[in-house]
Amino acid sequence: MSTAELGLPVDVPSTALFTDRYELTMLQAALRSGAAGRRSVFEAFTRRLPEGRRYGVVAGTGRVLDAVENFRFDAPVLDFLRREHVVDDQTLDWLAGYRFTGDIWGYPEGEVYFPGSPILRVEGTFAEAVLLETVILSILNHDSAIAAAASRMAVAAGGRPLMEMGARRTHELAAVAASRAAYIGGFRTSSNLAAGFRYGIPTVGTSAHAFTLLHDTERDAFTAQVVSLGRGTTLLVDTYDVATAVRAAVDIAGPELGAVRIDSGDLLLLAHRVRQQLDDLGAKDTKIVVTSDLDEYAIASLAAAPVDSYGVGTSLVTGSGHPTCSMVYKLVARAADDEPLVPVAKKSMGGKTSVGGRKWAARRVDEDGVAAAEVVGSGPIPEDLAGHQLLVPLVRGGEIVGREPLDAARLRHIEARAGLPASATQLSRGEPVLPTEVLG
Amino acid sequence: MSTAELGLPVDVPSTALFTDRYELTMLQAALRSGAAGRRSVFEAFTRRLPEGRRYGVVAGTGRVLDAVENFRFDAPVLDFLRREHVVDDQTLDWLAGYRFTGDIWGYPEGEVYFPGSPILRVEGTFAEAVLLETVILSILNHDSAIAAAASRMAVAAGGRPLMEMGARRTHELAAVAASRAAYIGGFRTSSNLAAGFRYGIPTVGTSAHAFTLLHDTERDAFTAQVVSLGRGTTLLVDTYDVATAVRAAVDIAGPELGAVRIDSGDLLLLAHRVRQQLDDLGAKDTKIVVTSDLDEYAIASLAAAPVDSYGVGTSLVTGSGHPTCSMVYKLVARAADDEPLVPVAKKSMGGKTSVGGRKWAARRVDEDGVAAAEVVGSGPIPEDLAGHQLLVPLVRGGEIVGREPLDAARLRHIEARAGLPASATQLSRGEPVLPTEVLG
DSSP: OOTGGGOTTOBOSOSTTSSBHHHHHHHHHHHHHTGGGSEEEEEEEESSOSTTOOOEEOOOHHHHHHHHHTOOOOHHHHHHHHHTTOSOHHHHHHHHTOOOOSEEEEOOTTOEEOTTOOOEEEEEEHHHHHTTHHHHHHHHHHHHHHHHHHHHHHHHHTTSOEEEOOGGGSOHHHHHHHHHHHHHHTOOEESBHHHHHHHOOOBOOOOOHHHHHHSSSHHHHHHHHHHHHOTTSEEEOOSSOHHHHHHHHHHHHOTTOOEEEEOSSOHHHHHHHHHHHHHHTTOTTOEEEEOSSOOHHHHHHTTTSOOOEEEEOHHHHTGGGOOSOOEEEEEEEEESTTSOOEEOOOOOSSSOOOOOSOOEEEEEEOTTSOEEEEEEESSOOOGGGGGGBOOEEEEETTEEOOOOOHHHHHHHHHHHHHTSOGGGGOOSOOOOSSOEEEEO | OOTGGGOTTOBOSOSTTSSBHHHHHHHHHHHHHTGGGSEEEEEEEESSOSTTOOOEEOOOHHHHHHHHHTOOOOHHHHHHHHHTTOSOHHHHHHHHTOOOOSEEEEOOTTOEEOTTOOOEEEEEEHHHHHTTHHHHHHHHHHHHHHHHHHHHHHHHTTTSOEEEOOGGGSOHHHHHHHHHHHHHHTOOEESBHHHHHHHOOOBOOOOOHHHHHHSSSHHHHHHHHHHHHOTTSEEEOOSSOHHHHHHHHHHHHOTTOOEEEEOSSOHHHHHHHHHHHHHHTTOTTOEEEEOSSOOHHHHHHTTTSOOOEEEEOHHHHTGGGOOSOOEEEEEEEEESTTSOOEEOOOOSSSSOOOOOSOOEEEEEEOTTSOEEEEEEESSOOOGGGGGGBOOEEEEETTEEOOOOOHHHHHHHHHHHHHTSOGGGGOOSOOOOSSOEEEEO
16 A cells, blocks of 8 residues: 555655654664664553553554554655754665564454553564654554543443544544544544545534524524435534524424434433423434533433433543553564574663563453453463464564454454453443463 | 645645534535625634643644645545535535635734633634634644643753653654644653654654663663764663663763663652762763653652753643643624624533633733733723733734744743743642633
8 A cells, every 4th residue: 555545634655754763863873783683572562551441442553554564764754864963874774775574463453452461563673673663652552542432431322322523622633543543442433524534434413503603593503404404414402592492493303303412511401301302392203412521421321311322522532531551662572693582671670660572462261251361471372372362463574464444443342342351341440350461 | 835845744635624524514504594604703712721720821823824724625525525425516616615715813822821812713704714613623722732731841840951752652643743832832852753854843862771672781782872872872771770870881981971861760869879870980961861751740859859851751742631622612703794793602501601702812911010810802902901912813814924933932932921920830730820801
């Protein structure tokens, strides 16, 4: 796939500048010392879940593959690096020919994860693999944070549809990735046209308060909307008085009115009142959409209310209190020439230690098929776990092999979450629902 | 400026898809009802600051101007909208010719703001102005959140330099905007090469733990780095034992060693120990950089420690607990034909009310020149405030007139913050440091 095919709204000529400067200076020093060519294994993982969360959700893997494929140092980038004296000429020459030729394994997108899960494993020379650190972490840390929040909201919503509408609350391109991650986590639609364009996510939306205020009366606005968008449209009923608006809405659109939307006030109370009013007016099939600063707790609190769907903005795109995961990308093993891999790990005091060695991961299930533990190891894999391995090939010899439709990730997440112990989906704070066992 | 000149790492052929679908369906209905051409005034403002914050920082204005200039519906976008039946053919024809021809006024970038400050005022037909809502809010809500966190960190750091290094903790393009906002808020440098490329922000960085682990010994790694990057480089000293590393660092680089970096552990304790050790080794000019999960409070706690500069990642790019502002974009006045503007505002119960009318804003200062109140009004401006107006022209008749160098915004922020009462810069939670007075 060429960069142009990555599609609008943004054509990314290269992802190589989504990189911290120190990756390049390390490369320069390693080229000079001769260590740049050492076979290296990097792993992306978290040391903990956000406080109180019971599982994480892998998202962004597909975007990582796009980023790796487009990671190239073309002339304008090289000119910039030369002009700013970021690295020396030998390094610039090496960068000009860069493309990743190694292997990447990872948890497939939509899978759940736990502290220590090796979510992504990048293998290649140090030089090739170290450069990918920043962009890989940017993508996984952002997208997985959104998907985890989305998953909790989907659980809270039961079977009711969720609409992502947070574009205005986050960076305009983070918003597109957030729509994608939310879809993986269980959202059904998005307000974001760019997400529809780029990822085929179904888009929805009809009108805002401004449309009502623009017209001389609310009735004028409703009439204009129904004439133009049809009786199946969703009318926003909380600009002035809700009861008056609902009466006008049904009067104008008839009982075929698609839905009314409530965007402020006591949603529990209003949903009951509006449902009663709609029923009394004969609009028994008209749905109720609520969209006012919802999060998973507010959604859960409306479980018994006559609400048909939820729109979620701010709390979704900010990860519901946890806008980033704490994924890190660590060198866990390396080898000179043909020697065997040597596990390595930071060892100073201060808590930021990690487990060395190139790791496999598997999910142990109990006799009922319910997940019992996340098992991670760098030695041979126990026979009973060999069939439950979590890492799949994503890139082989530089060639992308792990692309899949977004719906595959969405379905995988539903299955993966369903395989966890029931307490995984409690909204209350708790410990990770699976322990992570590290085998030698 | 053409879209191509917007520069790498991302060429944005159009910002028009960074838009919620309902903006376009409202447009369609308003074109049909005839209200689309009504003169309209939209304002972006917040109803509150994030809890406990004493001032907000306007950032993103320059990016808003880029977005407005590139807001075009070209063939691939129109094809998408047609294929997905987002709007009808009449609306598509109208969109094909879209360009914003109205006026935009706003607080200049770097200025401080308070609840109710009309940070941006967009004037044009309803059709032209409503479409810009989503992208304007995306940019202002994200960038201002980062700038506000950056400003607090800059206050906490006193005169010590701050490095932005959060790219890996946020969406890869949000990271570039975050570097820009952090620079406006007072950061001096960034690890992010894309931010250097796109905005000319000075980039820094030398090496990570992986570089040390790659080599057979820490001494090998330090030697490789010093040989390649020079004695003025920054060596990372917390991979194994800090004291051993500092000894090796000075032994290898000599007293000309630029700096050592500490990325884990008890920073207060380590900074004192390392300073003492460096001094004892004769490396009195070697600086100490600390970079371990810092926020404004951790920075403040190191005020008395022998630290020379700070690197901040996660807490900066996530707005230090407040990753988004709560800016909204509201229709505040409109008029048919040549009639005078009519103030409008949502009025239902539920708290989401706003003040109608096209507003001016000014900052009242006391006899010592210290800011005393944010004054906002839609009537004639009192004479004593006329010289203290905050809104400046950004776009006139569709032409961008408000572009300025990033350093202008950075300097403006320092001045604006200095003009606030002293309690503005307390880190503790409190009320907005200025009251907002609304005149009729």
